[in-house]
Amino acid sequence: MIPDPLDRLIADWLHGTITPEDFPLLDRRLREDPAARRALRRAANLDSALRDWATRHEISAAWAGADAPAPAVAPAPAQATAFFRRWRWPLAAAAAVALSVATYHFGTLSAPQPLGPGTRVLADGTVVELNGAAVIVSDYTATERRVRLERGEAHFTVTKDAARPFIVTAAGVAVRAVGTAFNVRLADAAVEVLVTEGQVRLQPPPAQTAPVAPGNTGTALPSTPASSPPPERVLAARQRAVIATTPSAAPPEVATLTPGEIARVLAWQHRLLDFTATPLGDIVAAYNRRNATQLVLADPALAALRVSASLRSDNVLGFVKLLETGFGVRAERRGDSEILLSRSP
Amino acid sequence: MPDLSDPASNSNPPYEEFVRLFVAHEGRLRGFVRALLPAWADVDEVMQETSLVAWRKFGRFERGTSFMAWAATIARFEALDHLRRRGREQLVFSTAVVDLLAAETLAETDALERERTALERCLAKLEDAQRELLLLSYQPGARFHEVAARAGKSVQGYYKTVQRLRARLLACIESELKHEAP
Numbered sequence: 156m157i158p159d160p161l162d163r164l165i166a167d168w169l170h171g172t173i174t175p176e177d178f179p180l181l182d183r184r185l186r187e188d189p190a191a192r193r194a195l196r197r198a199a200n201l202d203s204a205l206r207d208w209a210t211r212h213e214i215s216a217a218w219a220g221a222d223a224p225a226p227a228v229a230p231a232p233a234q235a236t237a238f239f240r241r242w243r244w245p246l247a248a249a250a251a252v253a254l255s256v257a258t259y260h261f262g263t264l265s266a267p268q269p270l271g272p273g274t275r276v277l278a279d280g281t282v283v284e285l286n287g288a289a290v291i292v293s294d295y296t297a298t299e300r301r302v303r304l305e306r307g308e309a310h311f312t313v314t315k316d317a318a319r320p321f322i323v324t325a326a327g328v329a330v331r332a333v334g335t336a337f338n339v340r341l342a343d344a345a346v347e348v349l350v351t352e353g354q355v356r357l358q359p360p361p362a363q364t365a366p367v368a369p370g371n372t373g374t375a376l377p378s379t380p381a382s383s384p385p386p387e388r389v390l391a392a393r394q395r396a397v398i399a400t401t402p403s404a405a406p407p408e409v410a411t412l413t414p415g416e417i418a419r420v421l422a423w424q425h426r427l428l429d430f431t432a433t434p435l436g437d438i439v440a441a442y443n444r445r446n447a448t449q450l451v452l453a454d455p456a457l458a459a460l461r462v463s464a465s466l467r468s469d470n471v472l473g474f475v476k477l478l479e480t481g482f483g484v485r486a487e488r489r490g491d492s493e494i495l496l497s498r499s500p
Numbered sequence: 501m502p503d504l505s506d507p508a509s510n511s512n513p514p515y516e517e518f519v520r521l522f523v524a525h526e527g528r529l530r531g532f533v534r535a536l537l538p539a540w541a542d543v544d545e546v547m548q549e550t551s552l553v554a555w556r557k558f559g560r561f562e563r564g565t566s567f568m569a570w571a572a573t574i575a576r577f578e579a580l581d582h583l584r585r586r587g588r589e590q591l592v593f594s595t596a597v598v599d600l601l602a603a604e605t606l607a608e609t610d611a612l613e614r615e616r617t618a619l620e621r622c623l624a625k626l627e628d629a630q631r632e633l634l635l636l637s638y639q640p641g642a643r644f645h646e647v648a649a650r651a652g653k654s655v656q657g658y659y660k661t662v663q664r665l666r667a668r669l670l671a672c673i674e675s676e677l678k679h680e681a682p
Contacts, residue, residue, distance in 0.1 A: 166663050171539040178591055185597045189604075192597075197615065199535035201670060202638075204616040204638075206540065207527055208623065209638035290523060292516060305523070337605055400598075 161191055165198050277302070280314040281321065286340075286423040295319075308340035308423065310351070326400040327360030331387075338421060349395040349412070349420055356387045359398050359407055393417060429470045434481075435460040438474075439496070446471050453497040457484065518558050521567045522551060527614055532572055532605045536579045536598060538591060546582050550575040569606050576602050614680070615673050622672035626665065633658075634665045 167173040171185055173181065184191045188347040200330030271440055275283045279300060285291065289307025293300070300316070304325040313321045313332045323330045323339050328346040330339060335353025339346065348357060390409065398407040412420070430438055439450045447466045452458055460482060467473070475494055478484035485494045530547055537543050553574050554561075561570050576598060583592045593601070605612070623631055635657075636647045648658035 162667075166666075168538055170536070170659070171593070173538065176589070182594050182597055183636035186594060187599070192600055192604055195535050196531075196608070196612070197599065197670060198666075200531040200615055201619065201666060203527065203534045203543075203666070205635065205638045205666075205669075206530075206621045207616075208619070209635040292519070305520070405625045448531075 161194060166193050168195075168197060169202050264355065279316060279319075279321075281489050282312040284310040287312075301452040304339050304341050306341055308338065310336070310421065312336040312352075328400070329358035330397050331356040331358065337390075344399060344401050346400060347395060348390060348398070348399045350390045350392050351417065351421070352392055354392070355390050357390050357396055357398070357407070358387050360400060395420070431463045432461045433463070434458060435462050435478075438462055442468065442471055442474060445469065447492055449493050450475070451489075451493055453495045457496060457498065460484075504527075512664055513665075514558060518555055522554065522571070525568045525571060526534055527616060528568060528605075528609050529571055529575055530614075531612060533575050533579055534603070535601055535605070536593065537574070537583070542582060546575065546579045549578045549582070553578060566606070572602060574608055610675075614677060618673045618676040619669065621676055622669050625672060626668075630665055632663055 161181075161184055162172065162183070164177055167177065177432050185195060245369050247441050275285065275291075277283060277300070278295055280484055281300070283291060283302070286308035289309050290305035291309055292305060293302045295301070296319075298319060300321045302311070302321070302323050304323060309323075311321070311323060311332070313335055323332075323333045323337075325339055325341045325346045328348070330337060330348050332353070332355045335355055336351045337355050338349040338351060348355065388396075388407070388409075393414075394409055394411050396407045396409045399405060428441060430436075436452065439452060439458075445447050448471045450471070462478075462482060471494070475486045475496075477485055478496065479499075483499045485497050485499045487497070513614050526547075529550070530543060533543050534552070537546060550571065554571050557574070561567065580592065580598065626634070633651055636651065637644055639647075642657070645655050648655045651658055653661065
């Protein structure tokens with residue numbers, strides 16, 4: 156079968172390699188042939204969707220796997236990372252609310268742009284890790300700190316402030332915390348809340364007033380009349396609640412997860428760490444926060460060493476290998492969970 | 501009545517509303533811009549400009565009308581302006597083509613959205629290695645020749661591989677949508 160030259164023209168156009176000779180042919184075909192225009196729209200839509208997909212998901216194997224070739228590194232401070240562009244925030248002054256997304260600055264609302272680790276620090280110091288294309292909108296007042304999860308999944312490590320409760324809402328579900336850590340995932344027809352530290356108070360959406368189902372481990376607070384808002388319930392560390400958001404939904408299901416199950420739920424937090432001329436001390440801290448294997452700087456002067464690299468946050472051994480091969484660092488394993496870093500002799 | 505023509509000066513800016521609308525339509529809008537521009541760097545710049553202009557003019561957006569149509573009008577203008585500024589007159593589609601693409605894209609935004617949803621299923625049908633090979637070239641900022649080198653392929657070979665995989669995905673999407681049809 157002879158391929159339709161239109162396919163090649165469209166492919167070349169989208170690839171940016173169409174020649175000045177071919178371009179008028181494509182333009183004429185598009186002008187005259189509705190099927191050609193449809194083909195271009197479909198191809199462009201596919202291109203755009205693939206870009207979105209590639210932006211939301213890490214491409215792990217070729218770039219950052221432990222056994223993959225060494226990642227691109229650049230000790231030179233001025234070198235920007237090859238794969239990420241950053242946008243400024245020109246609308247900050249105009250915004251009355253603080254907005255964060257995993258893949259792009261809302262201030263510019265540009266096309267999705269990975270920012271490296273999808274971590275945001277809110278005005279009170281609360282740390283939010285955003286999974287993929289998660290979107291949060293925060294609205295802080297003098298009496299409360301409110302964050303709405305618009306889509307996706309986010310993990311919150313909340314700064315304690317007894318005077319201003321911290322409340323996350325998602326599809327009508329409210330999660331209230333004072334000082335704790337928890338994960339919220341907004342799915343199509345449910346909200347999942349997993350507490351990783353401390354406790355939260357969970358307020359299901361108004362339609363759900365049924366008592367806690369037998370066998371559930373969530374603690375129902377004192378009951379309220381049917382016309383009142385549904386009772387809050389307390390979730391403790393390691394408990395996960397799945398709250399259906401459909402109108403006739405069953406009451407929330409609460410279960411206690413094992414550490415392994417929790418690790419699997421939160422596996423998304425391992426993402427590409429993107430450092431540009433970052434002091435090694437900061438990078439080590441970033442890895443230590445996310446991994447059981449701890450890196451220890453035996454030589455304090457190493458903390459000031461500037462490193463540029465893009466690596467998965469769970470790829471500790473890959474990072475150590477990078478330091479050994481490119482930065483004159485010697486690594487020595489101490490026990491099962493510690494790696495000592497010092498200067499090579 | 502607050503003056504919404506300058507959102508920044510409004511004491512209660514409609515920022516959240518704007519963000520919500522923009523996020524909801526951004527994928528389709530980018531697909532529309534992608535059809536008009538030959539490089540992702542251009543698309544990104546135009547999307548950025550579009551978002552800024554749309555925000556500045558958001559006070560003039562009539563609630564209840566199509567945000568997609570309104571934003572696409574801005575995006576179309578920004579795309580053409582971008583190409584003119586970059587001195588690529590020879591690669592600018594004729595006005596007739598741009599207008600047809602714009603009108604037809606707006607008329608089938610639902611269909612394009614269904615295609616995007618079907619894509620998720622079709623990507624899942626690819627082997628992991630194929631999927632990664634394809635998506636490497638779509639990483640923002642990726643340089644095609646660098647990606648090809650990392651994939652261990654010549655630029656030409658990698659280009660052909662990507663085009664084959666894209667063709668497979670398009671065929672898969674079409675098949676998925678046929679099965680969806682009542």
